[in-house]
Amino acid sequence: MxxxxxxxxxxxxxxxxxxxxxxxxxxxxxxxxxxxxxxxxxxxxxxxxxxxxxxxGIGRLSTGVTAGGCRLSQGLMHVGEPMATPIVRALKRWPPAFAPAVPGIDCTLEIRDAPPGASCPVVETMRGADYLLLVTEPTPFGLHDLRQVVPIATELGIPAGVVINREGIGDAAVAAYCEEAGLPVLMRIPMERRFAEAIAAGRTLVEAAPEYGPAFRELLATIRATVAPAAPVALAAAGGGGR
Amino acid sequence: MKVAISTTGEGLESPFDSRFGRTAAFCLVDRASGEWTRHENPAQAAAGGAGVEAARFVVGLGAGAVISGAYGPHAFATLAAAGVEMYLAPADPDLTVAGALALLQEGSLRRAEAATHAGHHGSAS
Structure with a gap:
C-alpha cells in the first residue's frame, strides 16, 4: 500500500x-x-x-487424511490469480511434513505431485526433493516435456527415474532418450482399457489391478535405495504428455 | 503531439506490430512535423509485467498517443493514468508504421476504451 x-x-x-x-x-x-x-x-x-x-490472499491450503490413512495436503488457488508458485512453496512447509496421521503408517515418505511440463510450479515442487520420479508416455508430447524437465533435475542435483505410462502407444523415442540420458526406466504400465476405466471412475491403478501392488512396492524400494538409506524421503513426481 | 507506434522493424516503412508489451520497438512520430525516431522496447523480454514496463517507457518518451493491436489490463491502466490515448490498428501483416499513422490521421482508428484482453502472465510465473 x-x-x-x-x-x-x-x-x-x-x-x-x-x-x-x-x-x-x-x-x-x-x-x-x-x-x-x-x-x-x-x-x-x-x-x-x-x-x-x-x-x-491468493489461495487456500487444506489438509486431511485419505481413506488409506495417508495425510494429504492440497493448495487451491483463487480463480483469476496468476501465480501458483507461492502456494506450492507454502504447501511444502505446511502442515509439518511426516506428521503421523494414523499409527502404524509409514510416515517417512512425502510425495509431492507436480503439474506436467517444466513451468515455475514444477520447478518449485522439485526443489528440495530427494528424488524425482518422471511419469511420461511414449509419445512426442511425453518426449518434449521430458527433455525440458531432465536438465532442470540435473541442475538441481536431484536423481531421477522414469515411469513409462500407457506403453504400447506412440513410439520408442522416449525409451531411446532415457538410455541416452542415463535415466533408469523403473516401471512400464501398458495402455489398457480397464485401467483407463478405473481411473475415470475415481479408483486407483492398484485397486483396478492388484497385481501391480508388488511392482509399486519394488519401485519405492528402488527409489529408497538410490537416496540416503533410512532418511525421510521427499519424492517429487512430475509428468509429461497426457497423464 | 507525438504518437508511439509498435513495430517489428526500423522505421516508417517497417511492419506494424500488433503486440504492445512485447513489441520489438516503438516508432515515435511527431504528428505535426512528421519527424520520427525509433526506440527499442526494453520490455520485449521482460520476465513479467511487460505491458507495465512498455507503458512506462512510452510515457517517458513523451508520447500522447499509442497505436498498437491490443492492450492488456496493466498496460491499459498505466497508459490511462498517464492520459495517453490508445488506438487500435488491425493485425494485418501488410500494414506498415506509415500506414497505421495514415489510418490515425484520417480518423479511422478506434480508441481502446478498456483492456482488450486478460493478462498473459506468461513466461516466468
Missing part, C-alpha cells in the same frame, strides 16, 4: 521492481498486486517510507 501523503512520486519503487508491479506515471502511483512477488525491494528503496505491505 502506498501512503499518498508521504509519496513524492520519485519512481524508485517502480525502477527497482523486477516484475513491474508498480508504475509511477505523472502524479499517480499504480500498484498491480497480481504481478507482485512479495520481494520487498520497493519498501527498502522508498526514501520516504511511504510503502507498506499487506496480506493478499
Amino acid at each position: 502506498i501512503d499518498e501523503t508521504r509519496c513524492t512520486r520519485c519512481g524508485r519503487c517502480a525502477e527497482v521492481c523486477e516484475y513491474h508491479a508498480l508504475a509511477v506515471v505523472g502524479l499517480r502511483v499504480l500498484v498491480f498486486p497480481a504481478l507482485c512477488h512479495g520481494c520487498g525491494s520497493c519498501l527498502r528503496v522508498c526514501p520516504e517510507g511511504a510503502i507498506s505491505e499487506r496480506q493478499h
Whole structure:
C-alpha cells in the first residue's frame, strides 16, 4: 500500500521492481498486486517510507487424511490469480511434513505431485526433493516435456527415474532418450482399457489391478535405495504428455 | 503531439506490430512535423509485467498517443493514468508504421476504451 501523503512520486519503487508491479506515471502511483512477488525491494528503496505491505490472499491450503490413512495436503488457488508458485512453496512447509496421521503408517515418505511440463510450479515442487520420479508416455508430447524437465533435475542435483505410462502407444523415442540420458526406466504400465476405466471412475491403478501392488512396492524400494538409506524421503513426481 | 507506434522493424516503412508489451520497438512520430525516431522496447523480454514496463517507457518518451493491436489490463491502466490515448490498428501483416499513422490521421482508428484482453502472465510465473 502506498501512503499518498508521504509519496513524492520519485519512481524508485517502480525502477527497482523486477516484475513491474508498480508504475509511477505523472502524479499517480499504480500498484498491480497480481504481478507482485512479495520481494520487498520497493519498501527498502522508498526514501520516504511511504510503502507498506499487506496480506493478499491468493489461495487456500487444506489438509486431511485419505481413506488409506495417508495425510494429504492440497493448495487451491483463487480463480483469476496468476501465480501458483507461492502456494506450492507454502504447501511444502505446511502442515509439518511426516506428521503421523494414523499409527502404524509409514510416515517417512512425502510425495509431492507436480503439474506436467517444466513451468515455475514444477520447478518449485522439485526443489528440495530427494528424488524425482518422471511419469511420461511414449509419445512426442511425453518426449518434449521430458527433455525440458531432465536438465532442470540435473541442475538441481536431484536423481531421477522414469515411469513409462500407457506403453504400447506412440513410439520408442522416449525409451531411446532415457538410455541416452542415463535415466533408469523403473516401471512400464501398458495402455489398457480397464485401467483407463478405473481411473475415470475415481479408483486407483492398484485397486483396478492388484497385481501391480508388488511392482509399486519394488519401485519405492528402488527409489529408497538410490537416496540416503533410512532418511525421510521427499519424492517429487512430475509428468509429461497426457497423464 | 507525438504518437508511439509498435513495430517489428526500423522505421516508417517497417511492419506494424500488433503486440504492445512485447513489441520489438516503438516508432515515435511527431504528428505535426512528421519527424520520427525509433526506440527499442526494453520490455520485449521482460520476465513479467511487460505491458507495465512498455507503458512506462512510452510515457517517458513523451508520447500522447499509442497505436498498437491490443492492450492488456496493466498496460491499459498505466497508459490511462498517464492520459495517453490508445488506438487500435488491425493485425494485418501488410500494414506498415506509415500506414497505421495514415489510418490515425484520417480518423479511422478506434480508441481502446478498456483492456482488450486478460493478462498473459506468461513466461516466468
